[in-house]
Amino acid sequence: MDRTTIDLWVGVFVALGVAALLGLAMKVGNLTSSKIGDTYSVSAAFENIGGLKPNAPVKSAGVVVGRVADIRFDPKLYEAVVTIKIDERYEFPKDTFANIYTAGLLGEQYVGLEAGGEDEVLKNGDKITQTQDAVVLEKMISQFLYNKASETNSEDGTKDSKSGTQSSEKKSGGATSTELGDAPF
Amino acid sequence: MKSILFNRLTKLLTGIGRRMIERIWRLGAGARLFFLTIVYSGESFKRFHLTLREVYFTGVMSLLIIIVSAFFVGMVLGLQGYNTLQKYGSSEAIGVLVALSLVRELGPVVTALLFAGRAGTAITAEIGLMKTTEQLSAMEMMAVNPIARVVAPRFWAGVISMPVLAALFSMVGVLGGYIVAVPLIGVDDGAFWSQMQANVDVREDIINGVIKSVVFGVACTMIALFEGFDAPPTAEGVSHATTRTVVISSLTVLGLDFVLTSFMITV
Numbered sequence: 001m002d003r004t005t006i007d008l009w010v011g012v013f014v015a016l017g018v019a020a021l022l023g024l025a026m027k028v029g030n031l032t033s034s035k036i037g038d039t040y041s042v043s044a045a046f047e048n049i050g051g052l053k054p055n056a057p058v059k060s061a062g063v064v065v066g067r068v069a070d071i072r073f074d075p076k077l078y079e080a081v082v083t084i085k086i087d088e089r090y091e092f093p094k095d096t097f098a099n100i101y102t103a104g105l106l107g108e109q110y111v112g113l114e115a116g117g118e119d120e121v122l123k124n125g126d127k128i129t130q131t132q133d134a135v136v137l138e139k140m141i142s143q144f145l146y147n148k149a150s151e152t153n154s155e156d157g158t159k160d161s162k163s164g165t166q167s168s169e170k171k172s173g174g175a176t177s178t179e180l181g182d183a184p185f
Numbered sequence: 186m187k188s189i190l191f192n193r194l195t196k197l198l199t200g201i202g203r204r205m206i207e208r209i210w211r212l213g214a215g216a217r218l219f220f221l222t223i224v225y226s227g228e229s230f231k232r233f234h235l236t237l238r239e240v241y242f243t244g245v246m247s248l249l250i251i252i253v254s255a256f257f258v259g260m261v262l263g264l265q266g267y268n269t270l271q272k273y274g275s276s277e278a279i280g281v282l283v284a285l286s287l288v289r290e291l292g293p294v295v296t297a298l299l300f301a302g303r304a305g306t307a308i309t310a311e312i313g314l315m316k317t318t319e320q321l322s323a324m325e326m327m328a329v330n331p332i333a334r335v336v337a338p339r340f341w342a343g344v345i346s347m348p349v350l351a352a353l354f355s356m357v358g359v360l361g362g363y364i365v366a367v368p369l370i371g372v373d374d375g376a377f378w379s380q381m382q383a384n385v386d387v388r389e390d391i392i393n394g395v396i397k398s399v400v401f402g403v404a405c406t407m408i409a410l411f412e413g414f415d416a417p418p419t420a421e422g423v424s425h426a427t428t429r430t431v432v433i434s435s436l437t438v439l440g441l442d443f444v445l446t447s448f449m450i451t452v
Contacts, residue, residue: 017350
């Protein structure tokens with residue numbers, strides 16, 4: 001085979017490979033989306049960050065405005081200190097609220113910023129004071145179960161002493177009626 | 186009675202021992218050939234057209250099989266993934282599933298397996314036949330080093346071709362998954378790509394896939410070269426060597442894949 005033909009085909013081959021790699025990086029990977037221009041960093045302390053990870057998105061009104069740069073543990077206050085980098089194009093008031101939300105029911109966690117009303121804006125190195133922790137599903141479930149348990153306990157109580165509850169119901173019913181009766185109309 | 190049993194037992198044990206020694210010898214000889222290839226690979230860069238010629242035969246000629254199989258693998262991933270994901274109401278995650286499985290695993294591994302079957306066997310047969318027809322000895326007689334002239338260009342061609350083919354495989358596979366998911370099934374176009382972009386990391390997933398394919402390229406090409414170089418100079422010997430290339434390459438690729446993955450995934 002002619003040497004120039006081979007050169008041509010190998011050139012096409014390598015170009016295809018480079019194009020595929022670029023396509024993977026641009027179209028499939030996050031090379032384009034993770035690019036935020038110049039940023040300023042702000043820290044926020046949370047009592048519980050749940051499953052927040054570095055490089056998680058920081059969103060305001062659902063729009064990605066920055067990324068989580070670093071997560072540290074403060075051994076004195078026993079808090080998690082989250083450093084976030086916000087795109088320089090976006091300015092937030094000093095009293096901005098930082099929450100940790102979950103995308104979907106079991107999705108990844110992100111930091112949500114809710115702008116406050118102050119005139120002064122956050123600058124590089126500032127600290128967001130108003131924060132809300134991540135919702136820990138286990139805590140919620142245990143709370144729910146606890147509530148349920150106390151409800152069923154009281155229900156059991158009513159069943160055990162039927163006459164007593166009936167009388168109390170009557171009493172309460174009577175009370176409401178008297179209340180209504182006492183009402184000025 | 187007792188002595189017959191004893192004889193059989195010793196035969197079995199000596200058989201195991203002989204095989205073990207042969208395997209270790211082959212491993213050492215392969216490593217030596219690898220070392221010599223690296224040492225003598227200067228010429229394959231000085232006379233780069235030699236390497237380019239081999240890139241043509243190992244890489245360009247494998248394009249068709251790689252692209253067609255990647256397309257089908259992507260389409261099957263799309264169908265199977267959708268079938269399971271829609272049960273959990275998250276059929277938009279199909280893009281992530283297709284892209285991650287291709288970029289991380291299937292791209293490098295399936296490419297390496299196909300490469301071993303398509304290009305590895307060709308290399309083994311070619312070198313084995315060169316040895317059988319005493320072309321390698323003739324080269325030595327003319328003071329041409331066969332490792333520098335024959336082995337090294339093929340080695341570097343394999344190392345160059347493999348990542349290119351794997352990247353193409355992943356890209357074409359993603360396109361195949363896209364064609365099944367978006368126009369055929371009706372998953373949302375924007376969600377398909379945006380979920381994919383949100384979950385595929387360039388460094389962690391794509392670059393690691395490229396690293397894998399380079400390692401597989403080195404392993405597959407080196408095994409094919411060694412089997413060819415080591416083949417007994419008979420028709421039967423070359424045919425056995427070709428078979429061994431496919432078997433050993435496939436096993437090595439799958440084993441190496443586990444080792445590399447366990448290094449790359451930090452739990």
